[in-house]
Amino acid sequence: MRRNTPIVLLSVGHACVDVYQGCVAALVPFFIAERAYSLAVASGIVLAASLLSSVAQPVFGVLTDRWAMPWLLPVSTLLGGVGIALSGLSGSYPLTLAFVALSGIGVAAYHPESARVARIAARGSHRAMGWFSMGGTVGFALAPLMVAAAMTAGGLRWTPLLVLPALAGAALCLPVVRVLQQRQATDGSGTTPAAGSDDVASFVRLSLAVVFRSIAFIGLSTFIALYARQRLGGGTAVGTAALTVLYLGSTVGSVLGGSLAARWDRVVVARWSYLISAVAVAGVVWVPGPAFYLFVALTSAGLYVPFSLQVTLGQDYLPSRVGTASGITLGLTVSIGGLASPAIGGLADATSLRTALAPLALMPLLSWLFFRSLPEPGLPHAELLPEDTAVARSGGGAAKPG
Secondary structure, three states: OOOOHHHHHHHHHHHHHHHHHHHHHHHHHHHHHHHOOOHHHHHHHHHHHHHHHHHHHHHHHHHHHHOOOOOHHHHHHHHHHHHHHHHOOOOOHHHHHHHHHHHHHHHHHHHHHHHHHHHHHHOOOHHHHHHHHHHHHHHHHHHHHHHHHHHHHHHHHHHHHHHHHHHHHHHHHHHHHHHHHHHHHHHOOOOOOOOOOOOHHHHHHHHHHHHHHHHHHHHHHHHHHHHHHHHHOOOHHHHHHHHHHHHHHHHHHHHHHHHHHOOOOHHHHHHHHHHHHHHHHHHHHHOOOOHHHHHHHHHHHHHHOOHHHHHHHHHHHOOOOHHHHHHHHHHHHHHHHHHHHHHHHHHHHHOOHHHHHHHHHHHHHHHHHHHOOOOOOOOOHHHHHHHHHHHHHHOOOOOOOO
């Protein structure tokens, strides 16, 4: 297998898993239309996927730190797909929540191990990790299109069609699993924790920053389709277009983040991205007309530039617990964003969707505040912070190798 082949397969496999995170938000308008759910009740479906995923992520992270489990990649991919495939078949709300939660567990099991494996395959390259992260955002972007196509065919009873990406993703994982197992059998790679001291304080601040970023993105992804229809008029196509733009912008941000980190420090890149994102979210909420789509794209790109950088930062802050760090930065803190969805939905029911979405503009600013005190791993704190402050003020930084 060629050197870059594993990261390519992992990226495509990542897309096949994260399509199911995107499907949850994309299915919300159809649950509302077919089952007359309120916004708060419908957003509970997002909560179901997020809650169990949030609990399971660190557990799987700890397990992958102790034992290499590449077989989790195809198994968790199938679990994520089966849950979503079954979610539309029963009119029972508890069963719908259970199936969506099952999918969330599959997604939770996938991310810590896949991030550990991707770190090995990337060989320290920020660009390679950016491509791996981009796979997930592509899955998000394809989700509303896939859901719309399946629902057009026959409504929620056609959700079993959505299992197809899981079957493809599981098949793509198998060659990577075989290569890793052969490598571990010969040299034991991937089983020994990396050397280095853990910076727990920085990791906690990073995790809080990711939580606020997650609230902004998941809050928008849950309600952007409905908000677009309110702002611009039109039917389902208008909302699907807004959700697709949101997810496609994230693919650009993921790749751009890896490229920018090859030139400037990851912390500096993330700070500027969050400042831009705060302005962009405000534009989504308040700017009228077709410019709405421009701000949606800018928001998603800005929120995803730091995405892969935060994963590698977390791994570098906790070098002896890469699986745990991956489970938290790539999974747990992202899933926690879904916990805010019912509150946003309840506020929208009581006031208006615009009023409920307005506080999301503050979330990137909170992430920026936490990033202000973060060091770039590998440099002494005392040496990093004055230089980094000067870089931030000038808007640039010294070039560094990728």
